[in-house]
Amino acid sequence: MNVILDLLFPKRCVSCGKIGSYICKKCFSRIEFIKNPVCPVCQRQAVEGKTHPGCKGRYRLDGLVVAARYRGPVKTAIIKVKYKWIYDIEKIFVDLLSQRFWKFNLPADLILVPVPLYSQRKKWRGFNQAEILAKSLSLQFNVPYFDLMNRFIETKPQVGLSREDRKENVKGAFALRKIITGVSGKNIILVDDVFTSGATMAECAKVLKKAGAGQVWAMAVALG
Template sequence: MNLILDFLFPKRCVGCKKLDTYFCQDCISNILQTDLVCPRCEKLAVGGQTHPICKRRYGLDGLWSLGIYQGSLREAIKQLKYGRVRGLTEALVDILIEYWVKYQPFVLDQIKKDQGAGWAIIPIPLHWWRGNDRGFNQSSLIGQILSKKLGLDYCDGLKRIRYTKSQVKLKGQQRKQNIFNAFAISPNIPISKSPNILLIDDVWTTGSTLRECCYILKRHGAKKVWAVTLAR
């Protein structure tokens, strides 16, 4: 099956369409890595750590994103929504880890220091809205690959319990209301074993989904929760 697909859809760079690569070196170097921001006020923050003054009991402890949602990174993320994406997702996770190690690896250093103990990776559950009706959860695939490469536990620890409208056309406050109480925690989630969590999504837009998921996790005993996204 893969052979036929490879024949019909040869591997091409998502940015410049060059053959035999999912993401060529030129397009990788065009990913815009701007400074990291605090997940609460979205102003510059060293390492993406939440400013001490922005810390909230059930709030995120930090945000790490690979780059800005534009150009080839945006193209890649769009393609993730449509099947046949394992190779591209692996390429993106490799790039993510490479950048992560290179630039302000605060949370990564912390994980290394803990030797991975107490940390787990949890994806944002499937977005139900239009544009992704194939039932494929790209955040889950990103999370699974990342967990293997970092040697961390992976867990589908959250589920959607309520239908939510597409966030795309909603404004900040509406997004927050739309997503409120939309998630629940799975009974098998190992929070006592892994109280520190990397919460994975493909894009940080207003952060309302990631904040809401963090809230649920912390209400159930999570200690540190970082959001990690491909783009913002």
């Protein structure tokens, strides 16, 4: 099946257009991988991606897993699929992430939860990239996937807003789905494509922790 699809729709490098793969060797070599994990609160270097003791808070994120800088081919790839998903490209993103997993000290007994899109936007776009990523990670690593959250306010795009405005913009925008119970004590990885100020993930973590979640980590392909 894949062979036929590859023949019909040859893969092209998302960055330079070369046929053969979604990121060609040359562009792959330009990816700026994250060498040292960072704290999700202050974004300074942090051992194994864990939130610094001084940055910790009852309702804050406990750690951050990111693969690469939001630059070059990774940025191009993420922007390209924002409005039109490219068949199978999530495998590239999952690969980029999983090659770095050893650097992070994730808690055990995790579940994967995608950062939700506002329902109208999802309807219009047809997909949520965070959902596709989380599902793909779930399949590859056999970690349960739960679509736990709703975004019930259409927030302004975070791009171009200051750090403070970003926090304000997403405040109160998320809630747990009504039907969901049993978040209590669960360790959660929130999945999104890009982690920029972290305001969105931080707001989601707050909702999950108020509902009794254990550790809540953020995971994103790129660090903006």
